[in-house]
Amino acid sequence: MKFCSECAHPVSLQIPADDTRQRFVCGNCGTIHYQNPKMVVGSLPVWERDGEVRVLLCKRAIEPRLGYWTLPAGFMENDETTADAARRETEEEAGANIELHELFSLVNVPHVHQVHLFYRATLLDLDYQAGIESLEVEMFTEAEIPWQDIAFPTVEFTLRAFFSDLKKIKEGSGAFALHTEDIRRRMI
């Protein structure tokens, strides 16, 4: 940030009165330009037939991590809820019809100023198709997941937590629960 978005005067980094952090402050109109983390919200769409569980992944058509696999997700927009964002991103990136369930994972990625949220979802049919930001959309069993080619650690964390919960549920103990994690290593 170099200039004030209110008056076009140059901004400088200062600690405002009654604050403890450096902010971009306008030298002319005094506006303090706060910068805050963004939410990335998506879904974990599941298809189960004859006891076989598959999850839907999208191969990214855009940077970062072009060509790597991800759950459908993206930046939450103003005027929507987290569930709205999960549904919209699933529609945009995978053209998938889903029923959204509860929030399944919340992963902090503090060094990139992001919090990633994933909702568990049921895929309602197989009429999915790659959106403009995806090269392919495909379903994978746990064994088929291209673990070496997963785009982001938040997606890997969420997939592993899902299959771990699923194993416990199939063994007769436990239920899906919210999983939280902090990831401080490189995102890409």
Add this chain to the structure above:
Amino acid sequence: MKFCSECAHPVSLQIPADDTRQRFVCGNCGTIHYQNPKMVVGSLPVWERDGEVRVLLCKRAIEPRLGYWTLPAGFMENDETTADAARRETEEEAGANIELHELFSLVNVPHVHQVHLFYRATLLDLDYQAGIESLEVEMFTEAEIPWQDIAFPTVEFTLRAFFSDLKKIKEGSGAFALHTEDIRRRMI
């Protein structure tokens, strides 16, 4: 937003190529200025002695809702996790020593572009004191809570969910769980 924060040229609302929403776009350097929801994060500090449960509330010293009671909470900052933010706000607003537990509520407030998160916490001692943004800090049993003077509906939702869970737990059924809600009415 009137001017580009990168080059000081006027911005205008446009739908960029491959997008579906209006964004502030710079007519000179082409920068797209995205605007996204912010997270407000706090804690629900609990003190239990002799079977009596009290929660810690802060009387706001600042607008909006000056003079009304709230849980300690505030805007999440870059470079911190949601749990970091909950601990920092509890320290700043209430000077309270807490042990933070799991995420207890996630409340969307889409019309003000916010998502509010509250963590359940245990108050470790009674050495709390009002910070610069609080007029008073006080503990309340459920019956003592000034329900008519609670600052925000997200705080009221969180407090009611907590005492509802607590009642079930005392009756021998249930456990604390994540509570989610969307609030679309006026915030203040």
